[in-house]
Amino acid sequence: EAQVTQNPRYLITVTGKKLTVTCSQNMNHEYMSWYRQDPGLGLRQIYYSMNVEVTDKGDVPEGYKVSRKEKRNFPLILESPSPNQTSLYFCASSSILAGLQETQYFGPGTRLLVL
Amino acid sequence: AQSVTQLDSHVSVSEGTPVLLRCNYSSSYSPSLFWYVQHPNKGLQLLLKYTSAATLVKGINGFEAEFKKSETSFHLTKPSAHMSDAAEYFCVVSDRGDYKLSFGAGTTVTVRA
Numbered sequence: 001e002a003q004v005t006q007n008p009r010y011l012i013t014v015t016g017k018k019l020t021v022t023c024s025q026n027m028n029h030e031y032m033s034w035y036r037q038d039p040g041l042g043l044r045q046i047y048y049s050m051n052v053e054v055t056d057k058g059d060v061p062e063g064y065k066v067s068r069k070e071k072r073n074f075p076l077i078l079e080s081p082s083p084n085q086t087s088l089y090f091c092a093s094s095s096i097l098a099g100l101q102e103t104q105y106f107g108p109g110t111r112l113l114v115l
Numbered sequence: 116a117q118s119v120t121q122l123d124s125h126v127s128v129s130e131g132t133p134v135l136l137r138c139n140y141s142s143s144y145s146p147s148l149f150w151y152v153q154h155p156n157k158g159l160q161l162l163l164k165y166t167s168a169a170t171l172v173k174g175i176n177g178f179e180a181e182f183k184k185s186e187t188s189f190h191l192t193k194p195s196a197h198m199s200d201a202a203e204y205f206c207v208v209s210d211r212g213d214y215k216l217s218f219g220a221g222t223t224v225t226v227r228a
Binding site: 031033035040041042043044045048050056058059090092096097098099100101102103104106107108109 | 121124147149151157158159160161164166167205207209211212214215216217218219220221
């Protein structure tokens with residue numbers, strides 16, 4: 001079954017304690033991306049990757065890191081989480097065709113609470 | 116750089132009546148445009164997409180959208196709302212060759228029995 005998986009689904013942590021949210025896709029997609037969703041703001045892109053070892057900043061990259069060492073995986077790292085990073089996070093993947101985005105497939109989401 | 120404005124944060128309709136969700140975009144180049152739906156406590160699912168083919172795009176569950184370049188709009192419609200259409204809807208734009216995606220703030224649809 002084609003899918004994007006994220007782990008963990010729920011996470012409560014404390015300020016400053018490093019954490020990683022994993023994301024994996026089994027569709028051989030070139031493009032992967034992380035978003036955060038906050039009420040009234042829609043989804044905002046944090047980082048995206050066009051392929052292995054190629055990443056770029058989205059609209060809200062501050063406080064986040066990513067890596068793309070393998071095509072299927074795109075972990076999101078919070079080196080020193082702060083309460084303003086409390087949010088719902090989505091990972092997504094898609095193929096790219098002639099320079100245009102194809103359909104994004106979204107993971108189930110990770111709900112993060114930073115105390 | 117691209118951006119999206121969803122003109123209504125909340126739309127309430129009666130079951131069986133038409134639904135209209137408005138989306139205006141700005142884009143430097145020929146864009147891809149998408150509508151996604153998010154049901155409560157669920158992930159996002161594609162409703163339909165425009166990628167420079169036909170300007171009237173049909174999607175799943177009876178939804179369709181029309182790309183109007185002169186008006187920079189991509190409004191989503193459905194002729195007859197169903198209770199299962201209650202959800203949040205997002206309009207999304209991506210420029211050709213620019214791999215960033217911009218989401219609108221979302222429109223919450225309520226369907227009254």
